[in-house]
Amino acid sequence: MTNSEFPLFDRRPKRKLAAILAADVVGFSKMMGENEDRTLSNLKACREITDGAIREHHGRVFGTAGDSIIAEFASPVDAILAAVEFQRNLRDRNLTVTPENQMQFRVGLNLGDVIVEGDNLFGDGVNVAARLEPLAKPGGICISGKFHDEVHRKLELIFENVGPREVKNIDNPVQTYDVILDPDAEKSSLTKSSSVSENRKVEAASILPNQRPENFKPRIMLFPFRNLNNQEDNEFLVDGIVDDIITELSMINSIEVMSRETTFDLKEKNFEIKELTEKYNLSYFVTGSIRSAGKKVRVNAELTDPTGHGSLWSARFDKIMDDVFEIQDELVRKISDSVLNEIEVTSLNRAKRKPTEDLNSYEFLLRGKFHKKKKNKEDQNIAVEMFTKAIEYDPENGRAYAEKCCTLAGGLSDENLFPLSNDQIWDNIHSLLGQAYELTNQDWDCHRMLCGVNMHFEKYDEAERYGRKGYELNPNSPGMLHKYGQSLVFNGDLEQGLSILNKAIELDPLGQSIMDTLVWANYAAENYEKCLEFKPLSKHFTPSTWILRIACLGALYREQERNEEVKSFIDLHGRAEMSKELANLKFNNAEIENKIRLLVNNEAALQARVETNEAEDMIPGQIN
DSSP: OOGGGSGGGOOSOEEEEEEEEEEEETTHHHHHHHOHHHHHHHHHHHHHHHHHHHHHTTOEEEEEETTEEEEEESOHHHHHHHHHHHHHHHHHHHTTSOGGGOOOEEEEEEEEEEEEETTEEESHHHHHHHHHGGGSOTTOEEEEHHHHHHHTTTSOOEEEEEEEEOOTTOSSOEEEEEEESOGGGGOSSEEOOOHHHHHHHHHHTTSSGGGSOTTOOOEEEEOOOEETTOOGGGHHHHHHHHHHHHHHHHTOTTOEEOOHHHHHTTTTSOOOHHHHHHHHTOSEEEEEEEEEETTEEEEEEEEEETTTTEEEEEEEEEEEGGGHHHHHHHHHHHHHHHHHSSOOGGGGOGGGTOSOSOHHHHHHHHHHHHHHTTOSHHHHHHHHHHHHHHHHHOTTOHHHHHHHHHHHHGGGTOTTSSSSOHHHHHHHHHHHHHHHHHHOTTOHHHHHHHHHHHHHTTOHHHHHHHHHHHHHHOSSOHHHHHHHHHHHHHTTOHHHHHHHHHHHHHHOTTOHHHHHHHHHHHHHTTOHHHHHHOOOSSSSOOHHHHHHHHHHHHHTTOHHHHHHHHHHHHHHHOHHHHHHHHHHOOOSSHHHHHHHHHHHHHHHHHHHHHHTTOGGGOOTTOOO
């Protein structure tokens, strides 16, 4: 005898297919904080509109909490007709009331399997609709691919394919579409909210002005765009386009942009927007995806205010690869316009900074940068090969000369990196530097690399000159800030150097090389405790930075810790490496160099005593 023979005892959950509508008020918490009575009165008026449309189209509201609505329909056609009707009616209401009484809803629609328990429904069918709702534009409707398949041939509505999107607690990306409610207002591929949302955009750009310092700059993070091709060979293009957008945004003086290294570190990680917003003090973030097919490329992007205002705009660009710079320029303009309510003149001068008009040359430049960032020997050699090809396609691609020069400079500190002698590398660098500067003397990134190469060769005055020019052209790039700050420190201007380096680490908190330089700068400024606050992001600091930390422990009379660090250094790197690092500690400033020489003598004496087990007799900070 089985339970199926006696339905009364059947404990299996009841399931059915249903169209689910999820809706929510945009900015409801903020409205409640401003005026609870007014907000609840407006919500009641809007719910009469939403619930009336749901009932008229044979739907049933089965869940409400505060400002949210969850409803079921037997037919997806009924569900979307109800949503379209009440969104248009709410829009009409907003035109007849004062701004503080206006309300906008977002709507998510999904068709899926649900579990029935009494009057309630549960399961992925409900969950996906709830996750799609915040992806909708204010006053808009976002639908799943399954829902779209059921309705798009049956109704005279326009749907915009937004592409697959990751949603919380759902394993696979969900294909999504936006419903175009007002085709005349959305003829272009860029879709903005109505005039109410425009007011919201201005408001979002000026949240809590009384709590912001006079020199406040909104801070933006661009998350790595998703590669919808799912092909590793296409990854260089996706990363390169986003990298260039970060670079262009850093040219805008009135905003700050988190570094590429920090944002791309999130690529393979799970993260919470709220946590990142608090950790990095973000004002906005940009997400998107890229798909390419032959010469065609599609870019989707969205600018969001994480403080509760939601999406400020979303855009889709369908272009050919020849127009890739146009896509980048348009995204930079739209971000600037939304965040600042203006487009800075500097952001319009991209034509002067384009690395090349030749798409083949640009492709090899991006491929070279992609491999250069991987640091290992094989990729460094591939990077040089790619930059060489970029130059062959366009001999006036100044950025390619500079990138090749910067890559080869790494071979001077690692003799096994390239099949060239140091003399051959130096000859190449000298030639490439001259060509890069001649072609791109108004390119801040070229000045950054020239500053770095001159630092490598201990030409600190030249390094500072290039660094200052690059900083004048772009005072917001953490890479530029690092190199200029480093050149100032090595030339003895500790106060300004530290100020600039502290700004660099704010924008690139994962920048190990910036952290190393900050240790050097703080040591030179006798900020010994500050030096010890910095922790290596990898297992150990670089040898030269480790030496300075050892010296700080000595200067602070923390002898036992210092001796332990010396022993750890020697165990890992050997005595010869310590001697080499001690000999190479130099600054282009007599006062600082004397301080470093004292460090060398102290540490040389300490090293000798560690080796003879006499370190415990040494007086801290002195030489016996």
